[in-house]
Amino acid sequence: MGHCLCREGKRGPDPPYSRGGEPLLIGGAYSPNHSSNFHQGSDFTQTEVDNLILETLTVIRTKVDIEEDPPDSLIKLNTVAEREEGWIQLVKAFVHVIPMEDPLGPAVMSLFLDDCPLPTRETALRCVEFLDDLSDTDIKEHRNLMIVLGCLAEKLAGPNSVALLTDFILEHVISNLSREKAPSIVLFSLIALEKFAQTSENKAKIRKRLSVIPVPSNPLIQLEQLVYEESDLILRQIGFCAQWCLDNLLPVDGRKFSHTCVNMNNINIMLNHNDVSEYLKLGPDGLTARCDSSSFESVRGTGQANKGCWFYEVLLLSGGVMQIGWATKDSKFLNHEGFGIGDDEFSQAYDGCRQLIWYNASNTDVSVTLPQWKSGDIVGCYLNITDQYLIFYLNGKPLGPFTDLFQKVSCDIFPAASFMAFQQCEFNFGHKPFKFPPVDQHYQNLNQEFTLTPEEKIIWPRPIKLKKLQRISLHENTCTICYGHIATITLVPCNHSGFCLGCGEELMKLGSCPICRQTIQAFNQDTNTSKQEQVLQHSDEES
Structure with a gap:
């Protein structure tokens, strides 16, 4: 499964601190009726909750077998979150113990908070008080608190989200949008601002606050310039998020939409913007994808291979859970259930964070331990339809071959990928030279074999798309x-x-x-x- 932690099916919203009976799942497979030795009234100290978070963060890397029971730490954390004070303990643990260096940390926070009982307005506002206990040098804690606030803004949508965006919080978030701050704080403050802006009243409040800042000094305008940053990939993520926010949520008078400024003449295949949910962000060139939602978002390319051999590359801007590979039109993308590329019999994918090859929601047995990827790595995806096998590459090192996909598939195969929360990568289908082309495999260039009309190349920003729909x-x-x-x-x-x-x-x-x-x-x-x-x-x- 795509999600390390996800629900096995949807349910209606729970009343505050009243659970629907479903525990968090690893690999989307644990039974919602799993019994536990820990009853709802159990109390845990803050240190115990801290340790449970770290234990769970460690174990979810390896818990991928759909037949396995959930780890005890996960069951205990579900018990903790059912109490109001327990929910506060959980948030405190997120803020203080989730390490900066763990690529799974932010996504796990997002998924936990999405599955937890909905907090009351008063309880959510208590998170604001955590700022008083943090010093300017607590980069990890400030980053983690911004992740928490962003997740709450999204989950509470409506009046409670409006109540959470106090003047103090708004000023704090905007003050974080500065090159003088640590990049990780800037990135997740920007994402938090975006989440708050999903509620119309908050959006109006944010736009009013930003309107008093001269356009050249607008922090979003300044941060957008980082979208082409080459050496620091976190800065490039910041630039992408600022650009996407300006195009889709918080436009500035006089600024051109990004799609009008991108040269698409050499782009003949891109990510299919008609094949994604609203939760997946695509760059104006159609080659960059990012997910900041707790759902597991997927996308296919605009062209499919029917015969021969093909290759494309992906630059990882983050090092968390993504499933990158190949899929047909029959592949089922169920974002809220955690199904993505490699989670059915019509797709196969490489997950370098958890060091797995996914096919039909199971990890493919391999004779050696697969390498773990990190931000800045290049993932190569080779498809041989003639001889029916796949090879994945990490920085030019081959992994495979793998033949599972061809049990049910023989043609109409698209490049495809799925993303957990806070993951981003850039695709190269051949519009520029590959970093690590296969040295011993023949392949065709996807970008040379397909075509797109000028209209098909345009990824319309939300404001323009809404106007089109209104007409x-x-x-x-x-x-x-x-x-x-x-x-x-x-x-x-x-x-x-x-x-x-x-x-x-x-x-x-x-x-x-x-x-x-x-x-x-x-x-x-x-x-x-x-x-x-x-x-x-x-x-x-x-x-």
């Missing part, structure tokens, strides 16, 4: 997924409707109804609506 006249019986065709499909046996034929066929591949999650056995099409579809297309053309 679209939607008919009453338009498909509720694509909004581009008449809804003619009724799912069997749940009888949910509102989908066009194309989306109905895609739902059949996914296997479950998006409304009730019941297994789809078939669908019925109302043929009487075909004329309505023709009328809709004609009216759209006239408009």
